[in-house]
Amino acid sequence: MMLAGLDVGGTFTDAALVDPVSGRCLASVKAPTRPDTVLPGVLEALERLFRENADLNPGKVKRLTVSSTLGLNALLTNKTRPVGIMALPGPGIDPALFWRPDPLLRILPGAQDHRGRVTAAPDKKSVTEALETLKKLGAVALAIVCKFSPKNPDLEKELAVQARLIFGPDTPIVLGSETSGSLNFPRRMHTAWCNAALYAISREFSDALKKAAQNLGLVCPINILKADAGSFSAAHAITDPASTMGSGPAAGLLGILAMSKRPQTNADSKIFERTDQYMIDMGGTSTDIALLAAGEPLLARKGLNVGGRPTLIRTLWTRSIALGGDSALRVRAGEVCIGPDRSGPDLSLQGEGEVPALPPPTLTDVFNILGLASISDVQMSRQALRRLLADPDCPQTITKESPDPEKQTEALAKLFLDTALARIKEETLDFLREINAQPVYTIRELLVDKKIAPQGVIFIGAPAQALRSELEKALGLPVKAPLESPFANALGAALAKPxxxxxxxxxxxxxxxxxxxxxxxxxxxxxxxxxxxxxxxxxxxxxxxxxxxxxxxxxxxxxxxxxxxxxxxxxxxxxxxxxxxxxxxxxxxxxxxxxx
Amino acid sequence: MRETQPDKTSDQFSAPRAVHSLGLIFFPAFDWAISPSHPEREERLLYTQDQLREEGLFDIPGISEHRPELADFSDISRVHFCPPGFARVAEVPHLASAGSAISAGHLVLSGTCDKSFALTRPPGHHAMKVVQGGRGFCAVNIEAVMLERLRKDYGVRRVAIVDTDCHHGDGSQDVYWHDPDTLYISLHQDGRTLYPGSGFSNELGGPQALGATINIPLPPRTGDAGFLLASKEIVKPVLDAWKPELIINSAGQDNHFSDPITDMHLSARGYAEMVKTINPDIAVLEGGYSIQGALPYVNLAVILALAGMDFSRVIEPAWREDLAATSPDCMDYIGRLRDKTLEIFQRPGQSATGYRREKGGFVRERDIYYDTDGISEQQSENLRDCPNCPGLLIIRTRTSYSDWTICIHIPRSACPACAAAGEDRKREAERKHEAWEFSDQRNDIYLRG
Incomplete structure (x- = not known):
């Protein structure tokens, strides 16, 4: 048997077939992702996966899991359709303060208390008026959200009945109580809104996917990856498309987790089995930190934030630092600065008619100089750093130490590296503090005081191999840098469980x-x-x-x-x-x- | 990992913002009760938690929730004498509740937040200087334990405690009775009609701290307007004149019109208006036992008021205008109370009631009853008549269950003579094999023998 995984990225859509015992990739393909539409890339990748690997029988695929940016893209590019939202807040903070000026938001009388008891009945007439106004304003989907509806969905259901009469049987109507059982009224409003807004897109995608799978002879269940690093059925994704937003980082984390478990990359896999681990991913512009708690991806206490909307969508708990291999290096007032921007031609220094200024050096140049990597021409890297030595803002300690420009360059490179590692260490510890500073509500928890204590680090990204031992020294924890596959995300999607x-x-x-x-x-x-x-x-x-x-x-x-x-x-x-x-x-x- | 991060925010949807940053310590002790059906039981803050979560309160920029610390016996010994031993009187929940208050204090004094609020239980304002058992659901005075810790850690001196619980905070009054650096103001239902039966206008502080205690006994059925009159025209001018470095609010919520064990008419919005007027730096929850009809709304309104936000929509479902009304007679009474109180505050007079002078000191005898534990205490208090400092305080205490203990208290600002007299009394107690407790606030030394 096999598991199939598919990941829609910004440039490529990857598909992979994975062995469910070893977690190894059996076959993989890359298809281009079209800039404005997801489906063609998905269909091409799937089709080529089986055509190019004719020896692998589609009938033996146990499950296909898809990680797609469909919902997120639609939301971020405002391609969603107008959603009317009916809110029944009752007493408390004005919900309009959590929204933006929106004629499609209707705040109505009618309320439930903290035990779900109806304390004020909704007013039929104002509900009807609100529904008619929303219809007139062009709403094609509805979200109905009442405070404390997880404790009693009756008021929402009552309003839905009225809405059906006015909007007809085909309009998607999302109830807050179906969206999430968590208590947070403003976030439930946003989450229900997302589900209503994405309903049509999600249904279309799901149908097309099902048809394509059938044509390829795939008879297995189709799942969609979620932001919480798990999956649910494509049918479920139609009614809860919000949960599929932000699944990219989840796919990546699962993929790396699978690769780090491979016997050939680590002899000490047992240590990593059920312990707490940091997962540090150093990219070009940022370094992202996530955590595995007892071997499981740690989820954030608060939900995903999409396009400025705080939601109840469960998601990985991560921290992002603006520091990566391409971060620009500068000297200012005797101090070294890294980032937060990516290095490129520094246009701010360029006067009219002048030759374009050379871009500042990057952390990758530092790795080159210190012999940690040989990514590009070492001489170019040295020259780039030497320009900083000539700057009057360069730290005095570097220039005073030795008259030898080679040694000065190396000392400066070392200072940048130490500064970068210190930043990562500081942010990592602060992230852990944030996680461990969670409030507790019982005497028992206060006494037991269970805390997450990472035993090691899984380090990924382009500079990971080069920096592994340096990071180990800086953090004082064993760091492993698994060999990465260009299909990590597809692999991760394939191995996701419900x-x-x-x-x-x-x-x-x-x-x-x-x-x-x-x-x-x-x-x-x-x-x-x-x-x-x-x-x-x-x-x-x-x-x-x-x-x-x-x-x-x-x-x-x-x-x-x-x-x-x-x-x-x-x-x-x-x-x-x-x-x-x-x-x-x-x-x-x-x-x-x-x-x- | 790529693309979205959970906290990538845009300005498109901005939550309402707190004007004053506010740190909350929410510690409901969901696994502790005095007894299963006691008002001080697990359920007490359950509905409040649901309400605060459902409001999305913790998503508001500027409002943050923090974990409490656990106070230890050294924190308590800074405030209380406890002849039976702390381990007999204070359980872990009391340490957690006092610890919550301490954490709230740190948030403000360390500059992390502008203001803080400890929503914690059990309460503490009936716990006096000497603790022989539990009184009025309290065993440890959580505000005093916090304040003495803050004085030690940050060196704050002049502090006002404004107690807005419906019951007179006789414990807090007693702890600071002789301390001219701590202004204790209590607004409460008149002691002739409610436990603990104290807190009258003539209780003004000990002989060397006259005027540092202000009691405002309000008539039963005082509503929003009455409380507002008292807080705007009594509490506010007193605070303005006294100029504290720090204001602590003992924020009991049992003045609510729906409270089952009191008889007042305050609403959630009335509470919020009062808090806005007092403008405390740190608030600590005390009593309040209408746990469904009042607490979720009062706590929310108080939090919004502390954060400087709009609370006009926090209308409890049971609210009606008449339920929060104050009668004209009642308003007149409070008006007269205002004139009298302000006059007393300006001229507290020369002598404290209940004391007799004896051999260079002020002496007072008292009987105190511990209702939670059914213990009777007999106390004899002797304050050294000192022109240079608040004076050495010696309390002799015994109960129906224990023999005399000599409690020696050298205050923070004691003069060398009072300090030396305190040391002498300790040596004498040791020589005579008396039971004794010794507290030297100047050096933060607390001993017993």
Whole structure:
């Protein structure tokens, strides 16, 4: 059996077939990505993958997972269609403050409180008026979001019924409660908006993909990669396209994770198995840091931010530093500066009629001079750095140390390298501090004080091989730089497994249980306990992922409980009951099969 | 990894911005209760947490949430004498709650935030200088523990505590009773109608700190207008005249019209207006037991007020104009209270009530009841009549369960003579094999024997 992965990048669309036991790439192709449309590249890559590898039977593909920039591009280039948003905020902060001036945002009366009790009924007349206005303004999709709807979706559903009457059966109507079970009303508004805006594009893509797969003889399930480094079915992606935005970094992380697990690149793979690790990716203009916690990609506490919209989309927790191989090096007032810009002809220094000034040297020049790499002509690198030595702003310590210009150049190069490594170290530690400074809400957590403590670093990107031992010295941690494949992202997509994180809310006094992400609503009685809720949660996961059973190992579909809380509740009326809150998940990771 | 980063933001959608940066310590102690059905139980801040999260509050630039630290016994010994031993009286939750307050203090004094608010439990303002047990849901005075730590770490001196809990903060008043550097102002429901039955206008501070305690007992059913009158025309001018370096608000939320154990008429927006007027640097949650109908809204409104943001839409579902109203009679009463209080503040007089002079000192005898633990305490207090400093304080204390303990307190600004007298008294206690506790605030030394 095989896994297929497909990644849409800015320049190329890559496809790969992967062996699910070793995680090795069996076949791969690159097709150009068209600047304004994703689908042709996807279809070409898929078609060529099987045509050029006729020995590999498409019937043996267990799953195809696609990581695409479709949704993100549509959003960033404003190619989405107009969405009307109906918000029922009730008391609190004015939701318009989290939005922008938008005639398609309608704030309506009607409210629910923190337990999901309706405290003010919506006004039928103003709802109808709002819907008619939205229709007149050209809205072709709707998002309906009520505060505290994850605890009780009734008001949203009531409004959806009214909306159907006015907008007809074919208009996409997205409810906040279906979007996410997390409590954050402004983010739920933005996420529901994204889902409504991307619905049509996502449906078209999904249909085309299915047709193409059929034509190629692919009979397997098709999944779409998400920002949380997991995947879900293409059918699910139609109603929740927002989650597929920002899947690029997730594909990359999974790919590198797969490559770093390969036996030939590391003899000490066991150390990296279930421990905390930094993942540092040094590119041309930036260095990105991510974390693996006990071997699993660490997800951010807050959701993805797309096009300025804060959402509830689960995503990797990363930090980006404006420092990379192409970062411009300068001297200013006796200090060395790196970046934040990429080196290029410095037009600011160029007067009229003058010869264009030479671009400042880069960190790559420094690697060349110090013999860490030989990427381009070392002499050119030395000349570039020597220009800085002639600058009166150059640190005095360098020029005073030795009269030999060669030695001065090397000393300056060393200073730049040390400064860059110090920046990376400082940001890495600060990132870890940020992660470990999460608030806690119980005495137990305050006493246990569980913290993430990375044991090593997986280092990738063009300068990784050259800088590996230098970074090891700087961070004081073992650093490994796995050999990279140009198909890392496609490989990562292929090896993604299904993920989901959901909340359950149960209130025995109100007799109500909801699992918003799975659209589960249920009546419960006074005897309902945490054990019952956990059983209901497991059942809901099993029902929602029934189709995935055939494709995934049981180990991949383990429901993890993130937290499970039970509160004894005493109503002002004197009634006793229980409020339960559970968050459970399928965590991201690699869908590697165990060797027989 | 490439392209999008989770925090690539554009200005297209900007969240409302806090005018004053505000650090929040939210520590609901979700795994602790005094007893399962006690008002001080796990559920107390549950709805508040849901409300704050659902509002998207932590996405607002300038509002941040921070992890609390755990206070230790040395922090508590800076404030309290505790003859039974801290381990018998203070549990981990009290250390966590005091630690939350300390963390909130650090946020402001270190310059990380303009203001801070510790939403923590259990409360502390009924815990007095001597702690023999639990009183009014409190065992450790969390504001005092924070303040003494801040004085040690940052050298702040003149500090005002404005207590807006519905109950008189008799503990905070007692801790700072003899301290002329700490102005304690309490707004509360009149002690003739509510626990703990103290906090009258004539309680003005000890003999050497007269005027550093101000009590504003408000009549039952005081609403938004009444509280606003009291805070704008009493608290504000007193603060302006006294000029503290730091203002701490003991932010109890039981003046709310829906609170089950009090009888006041304040609304969420009324609370916010009051906080805006007092303009504290640090707020610490105290009581408040209408956990569904009041706390989610009052906390939200107070947070917005501290951050300098609009709170006009924070209208609790049960709100009606008459529920937050103040009667004309009540307004008149508060007007007279204002005139009297301001007059007393300007001329606090020469002698504190309840003291007799005895051999170069001021003496007072008291009985204190610990309602949480059912303990009766007998206290005899002796303050050295010193012209140069607040004076050496010696408290003799015993309870129904324990024999006399001699508590010796050398204040921060003690003169050499008072300090020497304190050292002498400690040696005498050792010689006589008395039980003793010794606190030297000047050198941050706390001993017991």
């Amino acid at each position: 993920t989901q994180a959901v909340e359950l809310y149960a209130d025995t006094l109100l007799g109500r249980l909801t699992i918003p992400d799975f659209n589960v609503e249920k009546k419960i009685n006074a005897a309902y306990r945490l054990e019952d809720a956990q059983a209901d949660m497991a059942q809901a996961f099993a029902a929602a992922f029934r189709d995935e059973k055939a494709v995934n190992s049981d180990a991949d579909l383990q429901v993890q409980t993130v937290f499970a809380e039970s509160f004894a509740v005493f109503d002002p009326s004197g009634q006793r009951g229980r409020i339960l809150r559970i968050r459970s998940q399928y965590a991201p990771g690699l869908a590697l099969e165990r060797e027989e």
